[in-house]
Amino acid sequence: MSFELSIPFAQYTRAFADTFTMVGISGAIAFFVGIPVAVLLNVTTPGGFLASPRLNRAVGSVVNSFRATPFIVLMVALIPLTRLITGTSIGVWAAIVPLSISATPFFARIAEVSLREVDPGLVEAAQAMGCKKWEIVRHVYLPEALPGIIGGFTITLVALISSSAMAGAVGAGGLGDLAIRYGYQRFDTEVMVIVIAVLIVLVTSVQAAGDYYVRWLRNR
Amino acid sequence: MSVNEFVIPGLMPLLQRQAESGTVAKLVNALDASPLRETRTDAVAVADKKAIGTVRFEALGKVYQSSAGKVSALEDISLDIQAGSIFGIIGRSGAGKSSLLRTINRLETPSSGRVWVDGVDVAALDENGLVALRRRIGMIFQHFNLLSAKTVYENVALPLRVARVPNAEIHQRVTRLLELVGLADKHATYPGRLSGGQKQRVGVARALATNPEILLCDEATSALDPEATQSILALLRDINRQLAITIILITHEMSVIHEIADRVVVLEKGRIAEEGEVWKVFGNPQHDATRALLLLLEHDLPxxxxxxxxxxxxxxxxxxxxxxxxxxxxxxxxxxxxxxxxxxxxxxxxxxxxxxxxxxxxxxxxxxxxxxxxxxxxxxxxxxxxxxxxxxxxxxxxxx
The missing domain is CATH 3.30.70 (Alpha-Beta Plaits)
Incomplete structure (x- = not known):
């Protein structure tokens, strides 16, 4: 039995690859920038071991202002910066800049909450055994908060998949863009249904993988 | 910085004399053979060799700032703790025991007075000095405070890792320590899979990793069942005798003091109610607080x-x-x-x-x-x- 797609299959694979690239790269950036920001927020909080209310407030308000801006607005507002970094304001790479900038503060806040929930007794034990500050971050805070951090990162990835749909606005392509252009603007219900199905499978897999890893970490 | 910096000359002959039999003795011999014991740099200022393992509080006070105003947690505490003794600090909850214990390794900073450890004023140490001091003071906790993301082996190895001890030596020491506490077969297990008593044994092994002269026990048996309590107390007594480590323990249970301590101080509302040899304080309590704590042990009228x-x-x-x-x-x-x-x-x-x-x-x-x-x-x-x-x-x- 043969089945005729309304648009070439390559369109789907291309869109999937674009979404994958955007989510993957901006997710990686969010992870590696977000964790240091979360650590900074955590250790500078009043009562933390590098307590510095001013620095904490300063970093906190930068994080909050990026979180307060809706992604579609952020994307447009960041166009000059994007052009500065990537040399262009359209395409996958142009979308990665605002996606990373939006996902990093989001992830940083979630990671900060996980860090905050690390038992202070463990920090005390590390201090008592002669750990310096950096060693406490490395051996206590990060490994102990890892299940929460991974759980938060899973949420961040799912949010990124959703935001990346808007990246079509800067001509970045991706699954969301495909659904808008064909499914919505050309009334091609088939594309709409397929894209939604692919997104459901993608999000479900990301969530399941994250949950599995977290469960494995917690059950050691 | 290496572990060599906190190994104390003169301690080994003493340990060898004390080491006669059993696993602790084997550990002592093994530690002696390791290069950790051979040299010592002078980075750690020890004012007086005779002061090794001693703790002295001098008119210590601690005031907390709370929403209700100033709260005095400790007042005018002066005590001398002898090297190699087991010293008990007992009091009801809120009596200030925990704060007092934590001033020894400066997890808590006193508001007034001084703490001398090994004859050195703890308040005068810079960060490196403080880290070196903390490596000479082991600590175990009521809730064990083991790192859940690290195996038993990694937990015990951590104090040595952060002290930049070479891996081969870490392996040797951690293996001996786990043998000492009877958990050699659990080295690859995560703490979540251990019983309370086993967790505390890991805590003890970790506290001993850097060859401390002093071991602080913060309600070390309060979260354990009676059987595990007995075995941990026996382990502590063994360590004290064989390794000549000063043990300072806080507890709200008279039975713990009764079981292992040589001397006891009774704290009441941040002050010393009475202090002395355990048998004297027990036999003839002078203060109401002591009597109240003793009531549980006393044979009252049936x-x-x-x-x-x-x-x-x-x-x-x-x-x-x-x-x-x-x-x-x-x-x-x-x-x-x-x-x-x-x-x-x-x-x-x-x-x-x-x-x-x-x-x-x-x-x-x-x-x-x-x-x-x-x-x-x-x-x-x-x-x-x-x-x-x-x-x-x-x-x-x-x-x-």
Whole structure:
């Protein structure tokens, strides 16, 4: 039995690859920038071991202002910066800049909450055994908060998949863009249904993988 | 910085002399053979070799700022803790024990007064000095505080890793330590899979990793069942004897002090209520706080006796007189029933009580019943001098 797609299959694979690239790269950036920001927020909080209310407030308000801006607005507002970094304001790479900038503060806040929930007794034990500050971050805070951090990162990835749909606005392509252009603007219900199905499978897999890893970490 | 910096010259011969048998002895020999023990740089300032393992508090005070104003947690604490002793700090919750213990490794900074560890003023240390000091002071906790993301082996190895000890030596030491605490087969297990007693054993191994001179125990057995408590206390006693490590423990349980401590200080509302050798403080408590803490251990009147006890001798009925004999442990005086019988010149029946032996001194209270018709000698004369049969005798009532 043969089945005729309304648009070439390559369109789907291309869109999937674009979404994958955007989510993957901006997710990686969010992870590696977000964790240091979360650590900074955590250790500078009043009562933390590098307590510095001013620095904490300063970093906190930068994080909050990026979180307060809706992604579609952020994307447009960041166009000059994007052009500065990537040399262009359209395409996958142009979308990665605002996606990373939006996902990093989001992830940083979630990671900060996980860090905050690390038992202070463990920090005390590390201090008592002669750990310096950096060693406490490395051996206590990060490994102990890892299940929460991974759980938060899973949420961040799912949010990124959703935001990346808007990246079509800067001509970045991706699954969301495909659904808008064909499914919505050309009334091609088939594309709409397929894209939604692919997104459901993608999000479900990301969530399941994250949950599995977290469960494995917690059950050691 | 290496571990060599906190190995103390002169300690090894002492340890070897003490190491006679058992796993601890094996550990000591193994540690001696390791290069960790060979040299020591002078980065750690130790004012006086004789002061190694000692802690001295001098007019220590701690004031907390709370929403309700200033709260004084510790006031005017002056204490001397001898090297190689087991020193107990007891008090009800909120008495300031925890703060006091934490001033020793400066997890808590006192508001006034000084703390001297090994003859060095703890407050004067810079960050590197503080880290070096903390490596000479092991600490175990009520809730163990093991890192859940690290295996047993990695938990015990961590103090050595952060002290930049070479891996081969870490492996050797951690293996010995896990043997010492009887968990050699659990090295690859995560703490979540251990029982409370096993977790605390890992805590002890971790605290001993850097060869400390002092071990701080923060309610180390309070979260354990009685059996695990006994085994941890036995382990601590062993460590104290074999490795000559000063152990300072805080607890709210008199039984823990009773079990292992040499000296005890009773804290009440941030002040020292009394201090002394355990058997003296137990046998003859001077302060209400001590008596309150002792109540749990004391053999109070049993329920049935309390119900029938009267305070006046019953008329025209046969009755028995109830006497309470107390023993404080002083002078080696112990209950001798033949002498008691002779001194009272009547039949004596033991109805309740018991003795505990603390550091070789018998202390406790016995309730004896004697026939009400018997003419007793003056009881006060029986508690002093050569003819003493108890440290204190009280007539507490009569039963029909």
């Amino acid at each position: 329920q049935d006796l309390r119900a029938t006890l009267v305070h006046e001798p019953p008329q025209d009925k046969a009755f028995e007189r109830i006497l309470a004999f107390s023993y404080t442990g002083a002078g080696g005086l112990e209950p001798d029933f033949i002498r008691i019988g002779e001194a009272l010149d009547t039949r004596v029946r033991l109805i309740h009580g018991g003795l505990d032996r603390i550091q070789g001194h018998a202390h406790g209270r016995l309730l004896l019943a004697v026939d009400g018709r018997a003419q007793l000698p003056k009881l006060d004369n029986l508690t002093t001098g050569q003819g003493a049969i108890a440290h204190d005798i009280q007539e507490i009532g009569y039963v029909v």
